[in-house]
Amino acid sequence: MSNRYAVILAAGQGTRMKSKLYKVLHPVCGKPMVQHVVDQVRKLDIEEIVTIIGHGAEKVQAQLGELSHYALQEEQLGTAHAVMQSQSMLEGKEGVTLVVCGDTPLIKAGTIESLFKHHEETKAKATILTASIGNPAGYGRIVRNESGLVEKIVEHKDASDEERKINEINTGTYCFDNIALFEALKNVSNENVQGEYYLPDVIEILKKQGEVVTAYQTEDLDETLGVNDRVALAEAERLMRARINENHMRNGVTIIDPSNTYIEADIEIGQDTVIYPGTMIKGTTVIGDDCQIGPNTEIVACQIGSGTTVRQSVAHQSEIGSRVNIGPFAHIRPDSSILDEVKIGNFVEIKKAVFGQGSKASHLSYIGDAEVGSNVNIGCGSITVNYDGKNKYKTKIEDDVFIGCNSNLVAPVTVGQGAYVAAGSTITKDVPGKALSIARARQVNKENYAEKLNGKK
Known part of the structure; x- marks a missing residue:
């Protein structure tokens, strides 16, 4: 030669x-x-x-x-x-x-x-x-x-x-x-x-x-095909997408509807993973075996372990472990690390956070600039308050912590191992391990106050 x-x-x-x-x-x-x-x-x-x-x-x-x-x-x-x-x-x-x-x-x-x-x-x-x-x-x-x-x-x-x-x-x-x-x-x-x-x-x-x-x-x-205009560009995109999807299917990936699945070049997907319609997979993404991705999901430059499900959600530039359940309607923002067997539920946003093995945030929470340990439960509506208008601060939640619903953790703050935070609390100081922290106004019931209000009308 x-x-x-x-x-x-x-x-x-x-x-x-x-x-x-x-x-x-x-x-x-x-x-x-x-x-x-x-x-x-x-x-x-x-x-x-x-x-x-x-x-x-x-x-x-x-x-x-x-x-x-x-x-x-x-x-x-x-x-x-x-x-x-x-x-x-x-x-x-x-x-x-x-x-x-x-x-x-x-x-x-x-x-x-x-x-x-x-x-x-x-x-x-x-x-x-x-x-x-x-x-x-x-x-x-x-x-x-x-x-x-x-x-x-x-x-x-x-x-x-x-x-x-x-x-x-x-x-x-x-x-x-x-x-x-x-x-x-x-x-x-x-x-x-x-x-x-x-x-x-x-x-x-x-x-x-x-x-x-x-x-x-x-x-x-x-x-x-030579691309000289936007029409030819769209045709090249269609043909390349079909080629990419076919290669993945021949390598053991199930794509339910190839014509409505958008996988960029150089993506790695393991065997027996199922990709549902409306899914976009971009960047340097690697997905393991036996995953379920979609429908209507966007994955950009993520590493995803085997057996993980991501439904109707967005994940960017993050590491997601094995047997994780994400979605529907979750948002994993860049620089997050989600360990194995985690649950991130509907309308939960994770940003620049480590989320420990077996921990859960099942719905309606924001976890930003945080370290979350293993086996932590974060209740509905809870947030890490990470930004004071000028600077961002870290929240640390140690292993086996239970965060009650509608709790605010005002960073910088640490919740110690095995502690409980009562629902509706706003935590501004560190919580010792195994403690119960209650930070909310005492309930006061004013009898017949509604009649007084109605009488003013």
Whole structure:
């Protein structure tokens, strides 16, 4: 196998997107398009990746980091001109160079590998990735000779009636003999209406030199989708989502309604977990085995243990243990750590808190900036009062504590192990272990007071 290189074209602004965000940075299933392409290319044995950047150069570099080298295309003068910018890094090296667009997020590593192998086996100077399409209007057609080699690429407007019947199209992805590529690029002209240098002209130059040009046809047309506007972006999102969901299902995850389940790229989900409709799973989320997630649940960048249920709730950037029961309508805010066998019930909000094993907050509570021990029961309507208008303070609830309903724990405060807090209390001082703390006004009943009030009306 020869040395392999890759040039990723990512310099265009994408004016048809009508966006302040540069085209290749638009996300598909939570990951920028160009990141999808780079991740697939990196699965292969590639010596060097060069990303051609222009509009949004700094942001593209910030996204990809050290995964690629970079070449700047200051003026966008066509695809051949873009590839020319990698000359200082690649010219003169023996091997095969892949040229792929950064706005083709659905391209798969397996297809690129097949393209490389076909190119190497046929000893071609150039190989075009092609696809068959039912309605090829507007696409460049691949004209082959009797031996199946590429005779030429003809644009739709220039094609004869016979050529327009051809369904095999140019996808814009290529493999080239690297030395032949940079020699041919020197002869590409910009004598056309747009005054640009086009990469398909390299094919014509190589053909005139008598070199072998082949085509490898992918079986999956969807992989070749180039995203140029919001309509194509939505289509790419739909196709990628279907691919992701299928992979999870084939790996043992039950997805009740795949068309209404939104799982981003690179999510890990264990076997026998069930995902219900309306669920969105994003970021670097990892979910264990035998979980039930949803319906109508949003999980973002969470680690969730096995056997946990999250129903109709939101959880962000938190660790959730095994056999935990969350929801419905709970909110787990960032930097929370919920240990095993915890119950977080309806309309409970947890924020930047540790919630100990076996503890419960069954309904209508706010636990923020807190450390909650194990086997704690927090009654309905109880809150940790963590904010004085300027600063936030921590509440510490030790093991085996019982917090009665409608209690306020005004931080900083500690409730000692095994203590009880009476319902309706506002706790402003530490509670010793095993104590009963009552902090509420004594009840006073004024007999017949209602008649006095009614008499004033």
